[in-house]
Amino acid sequence: MPRHPRIPDAGVTRLSLYLRELSRLEGEGASFVSSAELARALTLTSAQVRRDLSYFGQFGTSGRGYEIRRLKRIIPRILGLEGRMWRVALVGSGNLGSALLAYRGFRERGFVIKAVFDKDPRKVGRVVAGQRVEEAGWLADVVRGRRIQIGIIAVPAVAAQEVCRRLVRGGVRAILNFAPVSLAAPPHVKLRNVDLSVELESLSYYLSSLNANR
Amino acid sequence: MPRHPRIPDAGVTRLSLYLRELSRLEGEGASFVSSAELARALTLTSAQVRRDLSYFGQFGTSGRGYEIRRLKRIIPRILGLEGRMWRVALVGSGNLGSALLAYRGFRERGFVIKAVFDKDPRKVGRVVAGQRVEEAGWLADVVRGRRIQIGIIAVPAVAAQEVCRRLVRGGVRAILNFAPVSLAAPPHVKLRNVDLSVELESLSYYLSSLNANR
DNA sequence: GCATGTGAAATAATTCACAGCA
DNA sequence: TGCTGTGAATTATTTCACATGC
Structure with missing residues (x-):
């Protein structure tokens, strides 16, 4: 994984929360989600969400937000949960x-x-x-x-x-x-x-x- | 409780850890403990321990450390656990x-x-x-x-x-x-x-x- | 000598705020 | 227009380091 400069510990922990919320949203049929929506659901700020994700790359689309399916694939990869047990x-x-x-x-x-x-x-x-x-x-x-x-x-x-x-x-x-x-x-x-x-x-x-x- | 200026959230959480460790130490017959000892037991730094406690008062004795019995009485008071259910x-x-x-x-x-x-x-x-x-x-x-x-x-x-x-x-x-x-x-x-x-x-x-x- | 209490410095984490893209 | 990505500012937390007291 890229693992850029200084990645806040707290941010890493939140990645799992994002993942969980994404699954819930997907189950509701949504396909995009904005940082503001994620933030509201998880009692965070939208800047926090964007910042956390930005440490690992640029996953969002201006004006639309984040593609849920994409993010659901990316986060496990970041966390080291992909393709392994x-x-x-x-x-x-x-x-x-x-x-x-x-x-x-x-x-x-x-x-x-x-x-x-x-x-x-x-x-x-x-x-x-x-x-x-x-x-x-x-x-x-x-x-x-x-x-x-x-x-x-x-x-x-x-x-x-x-x-x-x-x-x-x-x-x-x-x-x-x-x-x-x-x-x-x-x-x-x-x-x-x-x-x-x-x-x-x-x-x-x-x-x-x-x-x-x- | 005094509740001085800005008390870090993280420090408050650690108070319970101190309390637990104090009970253990008391059980071992100790009567004083230094910030360095507490820190070692809890994987913290001694400065952290001293700082956390200093938010609420001056409980230590130079050259000796903290009196365990005293601290065991004080921390529950700070946490709002004293004399109530x-x-x-x-x-x-x-x-x-x-x-x-x-x-x-x-x-x-x-x-x-x-x-x-x-x-x-x-x-x-x-x-x-x-x-x-x-x-x-x-x-x-x-x-x-x-x-x-x-x-x-x-x-x-x-x-x-x-x-x-x-x-x-x-x-x-x-x-x-x-x-x-x-x-x-x-x-x-x-x-x-x-x-x-x-x-x-x-x-x-x-x-x-x-x-x-x- | 040994350990506290605490300014000052350093580091971590969050938030602001805005340029830029779709 | 709506929302991302991110420098810069801010706030939170930790660590340094040392004067002070026992």
């Missing part, structure tokens, strides 16, 4: 893990879950969303053997760091962590934390500073 | 909803789930994590009746916008949305989207742009 391991088959497994969106975007692990012997052997839950003991070896590139951590906080270590030992290059702890990983592994609790807490800040009470 | 409604009792219900962290921070709704008649009446699942039909009225302030959306994408509308009609002031759609809400309602899929997709960008293949 990412091999994913999910660790933890509790409620959150199951929710992730059940989510169709991953597969649609090229993320294929190649292994599901759980420490709990009662869960091992079960089949969740077509995936057999495996013994977590040899996680690293299995991950390496199946050439898995991405790990998703959906285990309790106390277990997360150890799981992280094993995933790294197995050779993953990226980890998505849902456990409420900050994990340490070597610099060559891209680590992203998604913290369900932190989101709620910062909402509290805005609520309580906005108005006194209710 | 936030009343929360959870909509959707599928896997994700159940995971959120089961998460002890919410209650510890003062978020009390006062209602769980589901559209599916088979799920209505069930008890999940001590909460009886209720009929989603009267959502708005129940939310208003129980004076619920925060709504959490954990339903499929297609249903999310309608749920959002009802929560707003019921008078919530903040919504945490886990459905993979961008929702529209009036400006007086603070809306935050947490997108599980988007996180994975942006990881893909970094992976594929970093090295050619594997």
